[in-house]
Amino acid sequence: MNGTDWGALAVNLAACASAAAAVLLATFAVAVRRGLHRVVDVAWGVAFATVAVVTWLLSDGHGDDGRRLLVTAATVVWGLRLSLHIAWRSRGHGEDPRYTELLAKAPGNPTLYALRSVYLGQAALVWLISLPVQAAAYSADSLDVLAYCGLAAWALGLGFEAVGDHQLARFKRDPANKGRIMDRGLWSWTRHPNYFGDSLVWWGLYLFACTAWQPALATLLSPVLMTLLLTVGSGKRLLERHMADRPGYAAYAARTSGFLPLPPRAPRPGTGGNPS
Template sequence: MNGTDWGAFAEGLATCAATAGAVMLATFAVALRRGLHRIVDIAWGIAFGAVAAVTWLLSAGHGDDGRRLLVAAATIAWGLRLAAHIARRSRGHDEDPRYTALLDKAPGNRARYALRTVYLGQAALVWLISLPVQAASYSSAPLGPLAWCGIAVWATGLAFEAVGDHQLARFKADPAHRGRIMDRGLWSWTRHPNYFGDSLVWWGIYLLACTAWQPALAVMVSPVLMTLLLTVGSGKRLLEKHMAHRPGYAAYAERTSGFLPLPPKPAPVEPPRTK
């Protein structure tokens, strides 16, 4: 009979939590040695990939092999691409202003505060957001139309991320664009194609776990939480606060959708000058 092995799923939760915690603790040790906490952003994608790999191993014999392999591969591919992109983007840069501002508010020891609020907090988020990966891996239901729909959503999200990141990197690499706002390609349809893509990736992975109404309800927190983090949490909101002072950004924000890709509004036409 098709279903989810909830007993094995529950047993794997602690191991997955330990895996996410181990990645973040190792990252914390490296960050202290280098005096640079921005490397935790690289570890974010790696931690998801590690949890997916461990889940794939633990779920052997408990779930459909095709679904197990598909959800593990989708999560690892997304996590490693994101980690590699952030590593390239941050090479040679100083501390991220977000972490400087956060740690300046530390009530006591900065290292302990960083461990508690940044590293362990992110480990908990990785574990929680990864719930669909775990639920899908322990389902014996064979792959069906909804699963392939999930892969299509995942692939669309990954394409938005990868293409958006590539377009922005090429734009920034041109010295003629120094100080200008990127408003071309996908960035003319949404101010955050990478964040929108991230959200789609996790809604796609969530669909892979929707083999029945019970797992669908149990793990819906994952894509909802990821979308909220990207829109009103540490993603879009903080980045736009940082960008607000840039010349031309207000006009760009006025004509470009904040999250969902939409056709850009036409630029306002200036009235003719009178002599």
């Protein structure tokens, strides 16, 4: 039987909305001062970690300590690793073309448009996607099979994401690979191992909240939304549009799964060779 303290959770939801907004508003101030909106990508993981810590503090005495600690630690580890990776990857680079294109088409003042559409929009997404983390912390149920399955899915997703990021970074460091398509390691099984890992992490965190049908149903949108963002939102779709004209990409896409890891397919006639 689920022992969620719904009243305390409601207070937590309001506090976490404020916390997510505070992180993104602070990031907006930094971005305007530096003239560089790509810093918002670094804040994405930090905002999730902040929500998890706020939830852990406020849920003391309301939820099972083991579940609270595990779901908080898992979220913080994932969020900070992602933010540190993005910060390291983007050092020394100028503005992200995505934000240049977005703000060039902005109606009215581009800075205010960025505040509404990018920063406050991301704060809302962080709050919505983090609902399983918040709900799990307020469940009085001790850790069960679903929670441990969630931990296993989280670990697999985090490993997939981290290894994929490492393999790509190592590939790009080699001058011999300039202009080539990364199709090795995990990237030979899926064109987006980092996005797949990201999605799996959030399905794992969702399982922590599945202590009864009410929280399971109430938070289901969160992993679904994260997966949609990664596949048809600002993730996979935009990246593949950017990569479409690269030599060898059509052949790579023809033999490599777009999201779920699958064995490479045999090259189709007429797709050409891959320079990598």
